[in-house]
Amino acid sequence: MAKLYFYYSAMNAGKTTTLLQSSYNYRERGMNTLLFTADLDDRFGHGKIASRIGLSSDAYVYKKDFNFFEFIETKKKVIPNLKCVLVDEAQFLSKEQVRQLCDVVDALKLPVLTYGIRSDFQGELFPGSYCLLALADELIEIKTICHCGRKATMNARMNAKGEFITEGAQVEIAGNERYISLCREHFHKGQVQPENHCVVGMQVA
Template sequence: MAELVFFTGTMDSGKSTLALQLDHNHAARGRTGVIFTRHDRAGAARVSSRLGLEVAAREVDDATDFWEVVAAERRQGRYVDYVVCDEAQFYSPAQVEQLARLVDEVEIDVFAFGITTDFRTRLFPGSARLLELADRTEVLQVQSLCWCGRRATHNARTVDGVMVVEGEQVVVGDTAADTREVAYEVLCRRHHMRRMTAASARRLAEVGEGMLDLG
């Protein structure tokens, strides 16, 4: 029986690596799949992992209709056994429902990968719908670590080196109109609540050492 499976974890937990490995394993058994992504770090129409792996993919945008994409593949004589959906948190709830329909009505396996919450600790709409509809939700066992060594559970956004908890849910960096330096970091809940990133903790430690030297 086909399934809709949602693999989730914080940043740095190996989601894209697992997505590529899963695609490789299924393709090696003669199954035909399609890989989708949105806003990958490597640019449009790419799935990349922090380990250096990278493959071509189909870029999802607001107009993407997964049901129509698969139908078009079939009209061209290409049977689709499964789809891999990376960065699925950026998909719309309607697109997640399209994926569920592919599972239920066409018996296509759907493997979705993504984080659940944003830098504000709020659920992404796509992830929320996946949690509601998935046959299974798998939390990745590779633990990301906060700078303090505890298990990281939250994704933090920094703008020009300062952690922020307000702003647009999705920010695409490196644009001509935006000269800010936007970065992301994983933190434990304690340090996310305190807005204490690795850089701010380092600065605090340096101030403490300076005060000891003055004393």
């Protein structure tokens, strides 16, 4: 039975690596897959899904007005042995698009694997994640760790100076900010590194 899966995590947990591995597993067995990524994520070039450890694959790019159901229904007629749909950056999906992916599962009987970040730098759910947490058949957490060794579930945004930022748009495009995955406690404390951390060269003699 086909299902809608939501693989969620904090940032830098290896979601994209997991997606590419899953697609590879299907293709190794002679089955075809369709890969999608968000228009917003252009770090590695348009129409490409790339993981931090060097794997990559071509992918279709979806924008806000993209209709997953229509596109996949058409592709299913021409791609032999199409067995799985994989969607990266699923936190950016709209409510309508999540509904379309539900229809791909229920009407076209294709499994859909979505991969996304659960919450933003202010600890709020992303819209796509909000809908997927409500509608997915299977919720699977991909885990990563905080500097304290506990599971990291939150994403802190930092500016170019390494300072913790709590204001701003949910999605910053082409900014200088970066993200660090933290446990809830250290996210709420704004503590981005261990307490006794000494930066080399900055200690007083």
